[in-house]
Amino acid sequence: MNKDFDLFMSQLYETNATLDFYCDFEKIQQNVDEISISLNTLNYLIGKEDLRTAVKLLWDRDPRVFQVLDILIATRRKDDKMYLLPDKTARPIKDLYLSVEGVMEFLDGTGLAQVFKSREIKNLVDYVFGVETGLDSNARKNRSGHVMENWVHDIFTKNGIPCQAEVPCKKIPDVKNVLGEDIKRFDFVIRTQKQTYLIEVNFYSGGGSKPTETARSYTKLSPNINSIKGYKFVWITDGIGWHGVGAFKEAYEKIPYVYNLTTIKEFTDLVRSEL
Structure with a gap:
């Protein structure tokens, strides 16, 4: 397979x-709607000089309204954030929502x-x-990956290529026996009359440690999968985040099937010829 890295x-x-x-x-609107009743109740506290008395009044009516306080400091309950006490021990912030005194300490x-x-x-x-x-801006990195996956899935669909998405490794025994716990799932699996293609998809618009880690991981993963009769590893990736990542050049040279959004047609042509 002829490959031109610079191109x-x-x-x-x-x-x-x-x-x-x-x-x-x-x-965003759904998240707000889910707690809007509690937020509207807490609006009662705005402008109160005697805040403790106002908190006590709300507490006596329904202490559950204070369970939404996390979002007011841009955190979520599931994050289980901690704070430092004067004695240098740590305590979960959520413990403060168990009493009026705790709520006042939080406020x-x-x-x-x-x-x-x-x-x-x-x-x-x-x-x-x-x-x-x-x-929500913190979720953009995950969304970028999903955008790329959706993009690739649309390309497969438009080319009449049937595929499975998010396939757990454990559902492919031959691969599971070789890889063990090295990978939990593949973004796509395509089966033709000749091969089963195990596909990973990602997009990096910025550099950092993650692209390097990914490139090194796939450099090790590819030969292991390709050693299994009837299986090939395919990597579809794009984004200018790869510029300056030294590990990517090595990965590109060692992994036989690497495509971007421009060259993916080479892969779809290959698959269609084997269907």
Whole structure:
């Protein structure tokens, strides 16, 4: 197989993000809606000088409204965040939501008490919509991978290539016996009359340690899979994040089946010839 590394690198896309990539407003609105009743109840605290009395009043009516306090400091309950006590021991923030005194310690310690008293926040529902928008930006890295997977899946579909997505390694015994626990699943599996192609897909718009780690991992993975009769490893990747990643050149040279969004036609042509 003739491969031209410099040509491959010159074809890489700068981004795979369309305008709807940056924020998932449907998910953001859903997250806000799920706690909007509690947030509207907590609006009662805004502007109260005697904040403890106001907190006690809400607590006596329904202490569950304070379970949403995490989002006001841009964290989530599932993250199980800790904070440091004066004696240098750590305590889960969620433990503060178990009493009025704990809630007041949280509000005072985080600075939210002053924010409430000064009316710097007018409406907690609107405020949390902004917080959720900020937190959603942290999901962009995962979305970038999903965008690439969807893109590749569409290419397979348009070319009439049947494939399975997110296939656990344990469902392919021959491969599981060789790889062990090295990989949990493959992004796509395509079976033809000649081969079974195990496919990994990713996109890197920026550098860092992750692309290097991925390249080195696949350099080791590829020969192991290719040693199994009837199986081939395929890597479909793109993004200018590969520029300057030394490990990628080695991976490109050692892995027989490496494609980007420009050269993927070579792979689809190959597969269609074997169907």
